[in-house]
Amino acid sequence: xxxxxxxxxxxxxxxxxxxxxxxxxxxxxxxxxxxxxxxxxxxxxxxxxxxxxxxxxxxxxxxxxxxxxxxxxxxxxxxxxxxxxxxxxxxxxxxxxxxxxxxxxxxxxxxxxxxxxxxxxxxxxxxxxxxxxxxxxxxxxxxxxxxxxxxxxxxxxxxxxxxxxxxxxxxxxxxxxxxxxxxxxxxxxxxxxxxxxxxxxxxxxxxxx
Numbered sequence: 001x002x003x004x005x006x007x008x009x010x011x012x013x014x015x016x017x018x019x020x021x022x023x024x025x026x027x028x029x030x031x032x033x034x035x036x037x038x039x040x041x042x043x044x045x046x047x048x049x050x051x052x053x054x055x056x057x058x059x060x061x062x063x064x065x066x067x068x069x070x071x072x073x074x075x076x077x078x079x080x081x082x083x084x085x086x087x088x089x090x091x092x093x094x095x096x097x098x099x100x101x102x103x104x105x106x107x108x109x110x111x112x113x114x115x116x117x118x119x120x121x122x123x124x125x126x127x128x129x130x131x132x133x134x135x136x137x138x139x140x141x142x143x144x145x146x147x148x149x150x151x152x153x154x155x156x157x158x159x160x161x162x163x164x165x166x167x168x169x170x171x172x173x174x175x176x177x178x179x180x181x182x183x184x185x186x187x188x189x190x191x192x193x194x195x196x197x198x199x200x201x202x203x204x205x206x207x208x209x
Contacts, residue, residue: 003077005086006039006051008094017109017166017173019094026098027090034058036068037095038088040077052077053094056086064090109166113138116168118159119146124171130186130201141183144168 011019030036036058041051054072061067066088073082100106120126127147134141142165145154153159169176175195178187186201 002043002079003040004043005088005092006041006094007091008039009091011094015170017169018164020106022093022096022098023100023102026096026100027093029098030058030066030093030096031061032058035071035097036066036093038086038092039094040074040080042076056088059085066090066093109169110164111138112140112165113162114140114142114144114165114168115160116144116163117146117149117154118161119149119153120144120168120171121161123148126168126171127189128187129175129195130206131181131183132206133183140165140179142179147189 008019008021012021034057035055037053037055039051039053052072052074054070054074056068057071058066058068068086068088070080070082070084070086074080116126123146125146126144128145130143131141132143143160149159165179175187178185178195178197181197184203186198187195188198189195
């Protein structure tokens with residue numbers, strides 16, 4: 001068999017704020033006739049990234065074990081066909097048609113945007129954050145830096161990206177304790193690895209730079 005089912009629980013453990021899995025309340029209510037989404041991975045691809053998310057209709061359930069019928073036509077998986085029976089477990093389910101009690105959390109992780117230095121994404125580390133007045137509904141107002149950027153770097157617009165806050169939370173979710181701080185605040189990481197509020201941050205220089 002050239003494909004296998006991705007373990008959604010493992011992916012969520014690796015990327016807890018950007019890889020959604022249904023809550024236990026949703027999994028517990030699944031029964032025959034319900035439709036769930038699984039990620040079928042092409043095992044012939046070395047990087048394991050060539051996956052297809054497809055819907056499966058549940059035809060049987062025994063605890064954490066399920067069977068169902070594939071409801072989509074695969075694009076790149078040659079030995080998998082529409083209507084084929086698939087055996088899977090709860091850990092393979094990455095979406096359902098039910099409204100999730102935790103949906104508001106996930107909306108926040110995906111829809112709330114931050115400006116981030118590409119150096120943060122390269123290093124997977126950030127040590128400085130400041131919050132200006134948000135510009136629009138999705139904009140949080142936060143700008144996030146690694147702390148290693150120099151003036152030449154920060155003066156290049158293409159060195160910054162506008163991304164979902166969940167990507168940053170995957171790196172360090174300790175910032176959740178102050179992420180709702182009112183605009184015009186700045187935080188820096190100390191030598192203990194903890195963020196502290198910079199009480200006398202020079203906002204005049206920042207706003208006029």
